[in-house]
Amino acid sequence: MKSKKLALVLAGLLGLSLLAAGCGGSQKKEESKPAAKKVIKIGATAGPHADVVHAVADEAKKQGLNVEVVEFSDYITPDKALADGDLDLNSYQHAPFLANFCKQNKADLVPIGNTILMRMGIYSNKVHDVKDIPEGATVAIPNDPTNGGRGLVLLEKAGIIKLKEGVGFKATTADVAENPKHLVFKELEAAQLPRSLNDVDVAVITMNYVMSSGMDVKKQGLFWEKDDEPLAVMVLAARAKDKDNPEYKKIAELFHSDAVKKFIEEKFKGTIVPAK
Numbered sequence: 001m002k003s004k005k006l007a008l009v010l011a012g013l014l015g016l017s018l019l020a021a022g023c024g025g026s027q028k029k030e031e032s033k034p035a036a037k038k039v040i041k042i043g044a045t046a047g048p049h050a051d052v053v054h055a056v057a058d059e060a061k062k063q064g065l066n067v068e069v070v071e072f073s074d075y076i077t078p079d080k081a082l083a084d085g086d087l088d089l090n091s092y093q094h095a096p097f098l099a100n101f102c103k104q105n106k107a108d109l110v111p112i113g114n115t116i117l118m119r120m121g122i123y124s125n126k127v128h129d130v131k132d133i134p135e136g137a138t139v140a141i142p143n144d145p146t147n148g149g150r151g152l153v154l155l156e157k158a159g160i161i162k163l164k165e166g167v168g169f170k171a172t173t174a175d176v177a178e179n180p181k182h183l184v185f186k187e188l189e190a191a192q193l194p195r196s197l198n199d200v201d202v203a204v205i206t207m208n209y210v211m212s213s214g215m216d217v218k219k220q221g222l223f224w225e226k227d228d229e230p231l232a233v234m235v236l237a238a239r240a241k242d243k244d245n246p247e248y249k250k251i252a253e254l255f256h257s258d259a260v261k262k263f264i265e266e267k268f269k270g271t272i273v274p275a276k
Contacts, residue, residue: 039066040247043078043090046071048211048272049234052116052255053091055263059254065247076101082237083107089248091115091236091255098237111235112243113252114275116264118207119232120147120154121224123215125197130158130222136182137201141173143187148172150231151204158223169231211271218270233275 042057044050050071057067070087072078078090079101093101095111102109127133139160141151149169155161162178163171173185188196193205194213197220210217225232236252238245254260261274 039068041068041070041087043070043072043081043087045092046073049092055260056254059257059259060251082109089236089238094231094233095235096230108240109237110240110243112238113236115234115236115255117232117273117275118234119225120150120206122158122202122204122222123220124202124222126201130160133202138184138186140186140188140193140196140200140203142190147190147206154204154225207271227276
């Protein structure tokens with residue numbers, strides 16, 4: 001009897017030993033699986049910015065990077081999400097906007113590369129050269145402080161007016177020091193400017209509204225901001241602590257890849273161009 005009990009005990013111990021070995025083998029096999037690639041989340045506003053980031057994401061995949069594009073409908077949330085760590089990067093703004101956000105929110109975000117150009121331009125349905133703008137012409141500009149001043153600076157760079165020294169992008173129509181053609185300024189909502197072209201002689205319009213209205217840049221455009229204008233150059237932003245992350249720097253480089261440049265050229269036909 002005792003020998004039978006002993007045999008049963010030994011058999012039970014052997015079974016437990018085999019079960020433990022089986023579990024250990026399974027765990028070891030599970031641990032040997034390769035780790036999933038880290039998802040790099042890039043925020044962008046819906047529309048042109050998101051379109052370009054999707055093209056970058058496609059190229060990143062070929063480089064072994066797993067990029068997810070997160071689209072937003074406003075201009076503040078993408079920076080908040082980046083600062084909070086919900087995003088790894090974002091692409092939708094110029095450096096002055098980013099700097100202002102950081103100042104107001106005590107955030108530590110920095111640009112790590114230039115992406116695309118969104119240039120403000122001078123447009124007309126009636127004249128084909130800034131030199132041909134007639135005496136007493138009506139010129140429409142955005143009525144918001146930032147883009148209104150930006151528009152006046154552009155008119156000055158085009159040689160049409162002269163502003164008081166030092167006012168820069170804070171300029172208002174009251175800061176026009178020289179107006180040799182006696183232009184009449186009409187301040188309108190930025191979104192209304194493309195529709196105003198039949199009623200005014202010239203309008204100063206940001207590129208996002210040029211695109212959304214279907215305007216013809218080549219036919220209607222007279223003069224644009226330069227390629228190095230800070231408010232025209234969009235940037236890829238990251239948290240300051242991640243600015244030297246090699247994967248993020250690789251993504252910044254992909255905005256200038258031949259494939260992404262080709263996508264921008266074919267998709268936007270000159271309204272948006274790659275930044276340098």
